[in-house]
Amino acid sequence: MRYGIALLFLVAGWAQPPSFRADRVLPSNSDRASVLAPGMLVSIYGDHLGPAAGCTAPATGRPGYPAELCGVQVTLGGKPAGLLYVQEKQINFQLAADSPISGTAELKVLYGDASGAAMVRAALETVTLSVQGTARVDGPIWIQLDFPVMWRHSVQYPARVQPDSLA
Numbered sequence: 001m002r003y004g005i006a007l008l009f010l011v012a013g014w015a016q017p018p019s020f021r022a023d024r025v026l027p028s029n030s031d032r033a034s035v036l037a038p039g040m041l042v043s044i045y046g047d048h049l050g051p052a053a054g055c056t057a058p059a060t061g062r063p064g065y066p067a068e069l070c071g072v073q074v075t076l077g078g079k080p081a082g083l084l085y086v087q088e089k090q091i092n093f094q095l096a097a098d099s100p101i102s103g104t105a106e107l108k109v110l111y112g113d114a115s116g117a118a119m120v121r122a123a124l125e126t127v128t129l130s131v132q133g134t135a136r137v138d139g140p141i142w143i144q145l146d147f148p149v150m151w152r153h154s155v156q157y158p159a160r161v162q163p164d165s166l167a
Helices: 002-013
Strands: 019-027 041-047 072-076 082-086 090-094 104-111 114-121 128-132 142-146
Antiparallel strands (some): 019 041, 082 090, 128 142
């Protein structure tokens, strides 16, 4: 029996730490890495990120997601993210509202006693709106919107709203 217990501790000591690269940290529904901003939905793809059988955050009826799910935690700049889904090769999460808004920050995954990290870019990018020409009451105006680079591929006019589709 002593050998079985010793073997269990030895095998547990061989657990692989979470492993991922910054270019595999992607905004939700995107295949390109981008700067990360507070409140953003993000996915990490890598190895040993969580349990082999995925875990989904339970619906609580309260806003926000848990900071720990099936032994997994994610932080950006030390601020805990809300976890939606964790699995061995993928984590889906929402960045905290007070996560870093400029520069680079450490994105850290903790699973059990092991951790892995990568440095990622963080920025709170804003849209700039300016009036072109002269604005008059009861007349048309032309506006110019300058979008952050990460938004340029997804803006369209006229806008189309589909309340039954969140994709």
